[in-house]
Amino acid sequence: MNTIRKKIWLLTSLVIIIMACLWILQSHYNRETQHQYNTILQRYLGLIEVSGSSQEVITALNFFLAEPSIDNRNRLLSSQERLTQAKEDVSLLMNQGNETTFINYVNLIDSLIDTSDQLRIFHSIHMTDEAEKKFSEANSIANYISEMTLTLIDHELKTYEEFYRGIIQQSKELNQFGIWLLLLITFVSLVVTFLFSRSITRPVEQLTVAANELAKGNFNQEIHVKTNDEIAFLAKTFDRMRKNINNLINEIKEKAHLEHELQKSKLLIKDIQFQSLQNQINPHFLFNTLNTLSKKAYLEGSEETADLLVNVAGLLRYTLKRADKAVTLEEEVTVLKHYINIQKARFPDRLHTIFDIDEKLLAIPIPALTLQPIIENAVIHGVEPKEEGGTICFRIFELESDVFIEIEDDGPGMSIDRIESILKGETSQNLGHSTGIGLSNVVQRLRLFFGYDDVINIESKEGIGTKVVIKIKDHIIQEHNEKSLSVSS
16 A cells, blocks of 8 residues: 555656656757857858968068078968968868858968968078068968958858757747746646645545544444555454454443343352352361371271372362462372372282482472372373272483483373373363362463473373373572572581
8 A cells, every 4th residue: 555655756757757858958949059150150260260360371471581491481381271271270160052152262271271382382492572571462362261251251151040949949939838838837736736646635534523522422334435545454443453442442341241140240259159158177186087087087997098098188288278389309209109008908819019319409499289180190090990900100310411200101191182181281181189280280380380391291102101291490409509598507
């Protein structure tokens, strides 16, 4: 959409082209006139040069007769050469109208040159009388040349009189043409400027009227601008804005109505919540009860029951208190063992575990409730479906300065599509039944906590098993060590 810009460039180009054409015509006319003037001037200058050179020859002859020195002789030869050159130049001015006159004129020049040569010869052989006669003859010839020069100049003036009058007439006509052309260009410029400005101001006026309607709160009046330039695009955008504002106002009205209904619903919900709170069990009361039962079972000799109750109490306390905090790997491993002990009580002969833990890595921070949901997923989907049970391997090790946490089971595995949906956070399926934390939730919390996407990876093949790998990079470990050193100092 560059129509307005194109119009401006077109108008500017048109003016430039017209001015260039006028300049070219004026320059051509001036060059032609100047060429004709130069031609005429050269004719006049050539004739004047012949007359002047002939007089110089007479002067040089006079000096040579008075004193025949080498300088005067060279002066005479130089004036003769100048006269000869002038004769050659003036010969180019011959045409059909002046051919006879110019032939006589050139012959007189030749006669003057021959007479001066004869005078120089007679004087060299001491024929003084003959030399003086030749001087008188040369002087007469020079006078004839001067008279004929005036005659030729007068003829030239008469010949080119019409040309002079034509130039004067052309100048008058050119001035008149320039005036009419200026008036025409002014008229055309005014018309084009009016149309161009009208094509801009009319849509702007329509937009102004539409803006006033919007200011009055009338958002239902459509905006129509029948042009094909940037203003039309602006009008369409303005109309879309009007529609969006109108839709937004309608949405606000609907939301206000829904908000009113929601307030009524909240009052009912608060009554229900009040009734529900009255029926809830205090968590501290539940912990104390579990501890009392574990001690009672221990006193009665049921050590396994007591240990089970202790594990349940510890898992419940950890789940409720640490769900939104960062903990160490050691704390996560501890609650993980509580959960394993509880599950082994359920599946004493079917659940097998292998722990391979590097103890020096347990101080690394990690989001709470990260490992237990993954183990729970392995138990529910890898051990429970198999009648013979299964094995879960848990490893913590260091490789190339990075720390890896692996949880592997030999269950039925999962499909690639399900793995991709979990890593993308597109699944809301829960991993187990104790915490209710989904695997996608674990993935998201790990990425937010460590700040990179490849913190967790899932390797699985259907019918073979599943391996979940958590990778804690070296710079995370270094930052933790620096914070630990600063706190200890």
